[in-house]
Amino acid sequence: MQKIFDFLPTPLNVANDISPSGFYNARTFQQTNAGGLVLGDYIDLDDAEAANQSVTSFATLYQGRYRRVHVSAGATAANVARGKAAYVQPGSALIGALVVTPGTGQTPGFYQVAGTGGGGTGAIVGVIVGAAGTVTTPPIVVAQGSGYTTAPTFTLVAGGTAATFQAQMAVNSYVVTSSDVTGVNLSAGRGVFLNSVTPGNYGWIQENGIASFLSATTVATSSGFILTPGFAAGTFTATAASAAPLATAFGIALDSAAVNGYIRGVMTLPVWNG
Amino acid sequence: MPTPNDPLYNEIDASTLESVRKNTIFNNFFVQTAFQAKLRAGGALDPFLGGSAMMEPFIYGRVQGQAVRPGQSVTIVRNPVNTGMNWQEKAYVAWFPYDDWELDDGSGQGGVINSGEARIINLYQVIMENSIEVIETMLEMDSYRHGQAPTAGVTDNRILNSNGVDEAFNNGIDPSPYGNVYQYYGGQLRNGVVGKALNSTPLYLGTPTGGTGQIDFNALMQLWAQCKITGGEPDLGITNVFGFVAIANALDAQRRDISNTKHDIRFDGLNFNGVDIYASPLAPSSQAQNYIPLAGRNGTAGNNTLTDGSGVSTQLLPFTSPQFTQNGANVPFSPTGSGIPSNTIIQPGEYLMFTQASDFKLRPTDKPGWNFGIRKTQMPNNVSLDAVMIRLGTNLYNPMPRHGAIAYGFSK
Numbered sequence: 001m002q003k004i005f006d007f008l009p010t011p012l013n014v015a016n017d018i019s020p021s022g023f024y025n026a027r028t029f030q031q032t033n034a035g036g037l038v039l040g041d042y043i044d045l046d047d048a049e050a051a052n053q054s055v056t057s058f059a060t061l062y063q064g065r066y067r068r069v070h071v072s073a074g075a076t077a078a079n080v081a082r083g084k085a086a087y088v089q090p091g092s093a094l095i096g097a098l099v100v101t102p103g104t105g106q107t108p109g110f111y112q113v114a115g116t117g118g119g120g121t122g123a124i125v126g127v128i129v130g131a132a133g134t135v136t137t138p139p140i141v142v143a144q145g146s147g148y149t150t151a152p153t154f155t156l157v158a159g160g161t162a163a164t165f166q167a168q169m170a171v172n173s174y175v176v177t178s179s180d181v182t183g184v185n186l187s188a189g190r191g192v193f194l195n196s197v198t199p200g201n202y203g204w205i206q207e208n209g210i211a212s213f214l215s216a217t218t219v220a221t222s223s224g225f226i227l228t229p230g231f232a233a234g235t236f237t238a239t240a241a242s243a244a245p246l247a248t249a250f251g252i253a254l255d256s257a258a259v260n261g262y263i264r265g266v267m268t269l270p271v272w273n274g
Numbered sequence: 275m276p277t278p279n280d281p282l283y284n285e286i287d288a289s290t291l292e293s294v295r296k297n298t299i300f301n302n303f304f305v306q307t308a309f310q311a312k313l314r315a316g317g318a319l320d321p322f323l324g325g326s327a328m329m330e331p332f333i334y335g336r337v338q339g340q341a342v343r344p345g346q347s348v349t350i351v352r353n354p355v356n357t358g359m360n361w362q363e364k365a366y367v368a369w370f371p372y373d374d375w376e377l378d379d380g381s382g383q384g385g386v387i388n389s390g391e392a393r394i395i396n397l398y399q400v401i402m403e404n405s406i407e408v409i410e411t412m413l414e415m416d417s418y419r420h421g422q423a424p425t426a427g428v429t430d431n432r433i434l435n436s437n438g439v440d441e442a443f444n445n446g447i448d449p450s451p452y453g454n455v456y457q458y459y460g461g462q463l464r465n466g467v468v469g470k471a472l473n474s475t476p477l478y479l480g481t482p483t484g485g486t487g488q489i490d491f492n493a494l495m496q497l498w499a500q501c502k503i504t505g506g507e508p509d510l511g512i513t514n515v516f517g518f519v520a521i522a523n524a525l526d527a528q529r530r531d532i533s534n535t536k537h538d539i540r541f542d543g544l545n546f547n548g549v550d551i552y553a554s555p556l557a558p559s560s561q562a563q564n565y566i567p568l569a570g571r572n573g574t575a576g577n578n579t580l581t582d583g584s585g586v587s588t589q590l591l592p593f594t595s596p597q598f599t600q601n602g603a604n605v606p607f608s609p610t611g612s613g614i615p616s617n618t619i620i621q622p623g624e625y626l627m628f629t630q631a632s633d634f635k636l637r638p639t640d641k642p643g644w645n646f647g648i649r650k651t652q653m654p655n656n657v658s659l660d661a662v663m664i665r666l667g668t669n670l671y672n673p674m675p676r677h678g679a680i681a682y683g684f685s686k
Contacts, residue, residue, distance in 0.1 A: 003653070003659075004653070004661070005369070005370075005371040005653065005659065005661040006371055006659075007371055007373065010575065010576065011574070011576035014574055014576075018275055018276065027278060027279070027283070028278050028282065029275050029276050029278060032387070033375060034373060034375060034376035034387055035371070035373050035376055036371055036375075036376075036656070036659040048585075052576075052585070053576065054576070055574055055576055200275065
């Protein structure tokens with residue numbers, strides 16, 4: 001939800017809160033709903049407004065869109081840092097499934113199939129085997145399960161040839177993680193971190209506008225080059241723009257890159273939501 | 275999320291509240307200032323009743339006349355003798371989001387959290403009063419700066435700010451304590467058709483190499499004289515607390531009366547030659563930023579710096595003086611008598627202004643909505659959020675700047 005007025009518990013680039021609103025009960029640490037700030041809120045700032053919401057001794061923020069996010073507890077802390085790449089946390093729960101192979105010669109009826117693998121538990125789909133012995137309609141979700149880091153697999157064996165199904169996992173774009181996390185969709189960047197946020201806490205990322213990118217390498221006169229993250233550490237490398245467009249790119253450099261230096265770039269990530 | 279204590283409350287905390295005095299909160303941020311309070315007391319308040327701008331007519335010339343022989347014929351012509359200055363009303367706003375789940379605005383409809391017997395402080399009231407302090411602080415600081423767009427001699431853009439004394443007490447030749455040379459005042463060119471009519475020459479008390487010097491009785495008399503010679507009746511002096519210390523120390527060294535008289539129930543002052551000099555924490559100073567949060571980032575909260583309407587402050591910083599010329603040739607010092615050396619890095623040190631309070635005009639609008647009026651707008655589709663904006667339309671200027679003057683370049 002875009003907010004044109006909102007409570008900001010701290011400047012954007014030092015936010016590291018244990019609740020989305022910034023308020024929490026000092027005893028139980030549960031979120032206190034106050035001030036109006038909720039997970040997923042975003043604000044669009046011009047240069048002066050962004051500077052006002054920065055701790056400039058740490059870094060100055062620039063014009064663009066900033067979003068309140070939850071940093072997944074599974075993120076690598078060292079990679080949740082200023083100028084590094086943020087990705088959507090791979091879905092941990094099931095929201096649907098697709099038929100991959102419908103199977104043959106199976107006994108008609110309704111079956112519940114539990115997911116296997118993926119690191120989580122509890123995901124179950126309901127499958128109908130038609131009169132012809134095959135699956136003709138997509139399964140329904142009986143239980144979403146939880147804790148999955150990759151998609152579980154579903155296989156129905158009811159006589160004949162087994163039917164197999166492709167799990168569709170939930171995508172919550174307000175929950176982000178670091179580039180090195182297993183299962184992250186590296187072709188779909190979410191934004192850049194503004195500061196170190198303890199995994200499990202709440203902070204802000206920038207998702208469009210002019211951002212600071214942490215450069216992995218030195219590339220002289222790289223203004224106009226494409227900024228692409230290295231997946232191990234989430235730092236960025238500038239590549240000549242004459243190369244084919246990179247699906248994994250986050251933006252276009254505005255400065256020459258220096259190793260371990262922060263350079264400005266215009267973000268080119270897709271719009272995930274309003 | 276951290277793990278809560280087990281048990282959640284210990285025996286003491288479960289049975290005993292902390293001692294707290296209700297409805298008391300200590301202000302460790304804002305400061306009280308004298309300048310605008312003394313201007314209001316001096317009759318400077320002149321509400322702005324409407325109009326596209328504010329025009330202040332003034333006389334800058336004379337009709338012809340001379341000693342003659344009886345019977346002599348003279349050529350009778352009439353030259354213009356008057357024109358006007360022009361100012362715009364400036365807008366100041368402080369704002370905050372209002373969440374009626376958290377706060378109650380006095381209507382009794384909200385404040386689920388901050389209400390009832392458990393409420394120690396009315397947080398809505400705190401935020402509202404803070405907003406007023408924000409506007410007052412912006413106005414007070416802006417009153418020492420300027421409200422012009424960048425032009426020759428003026429480096430910073432403050433077109434949205436009120437027109438303060440930095441541009442008023444200038445002569446279009448010498449740099450102000452902030453390093454600007456204001457060739458215009460009230461839209462009127464100085465040193466052109468109107469000559470010196472709008473000029474006030476700064477008094478530089480530093481060394482010829484740009485370092486700070488000492489203020490003394492002679493310097494104070496010189497500043498007084500610069501106001502007096504134009505017909506001014508200087509009755510108000512404003513300096514920072516540290517400038518006040520320098521003045522008191524100088525007068526004490528010369529065995530002058532430095533009784534720190536309470537000329538006002540709230541503000542410290544001493545009298546010099548009919549001028550009540552007040553110590554104001556937000557008046558320009560090089561030292562004040564060491565003790566109150568005027569410059570830079572003072573804390574990680576990000577909002578703990580006292581700022582003017584442009585996000586900066588009255589902090590004085592070194593600047594380079596221009597190369598002065600006279601009759602087309604470079605000269606080592608300003609030809610105006612200010613004492614400012616040419617092309618030198620100037621340490622502005624501390625600051626003292628002598629003025630006649632009744633000369634100023636404070637022009638807040640008389641329209642309630644913009645005279646500390648509240649505009650509250652609901653955020654569409656949001657269950658609890660409103661935006662609250664406290665607004666003020668006003669300006670501050672001086673139609674007779676030659677009656678006042680600024681001294682700078684001294685330290686304690």
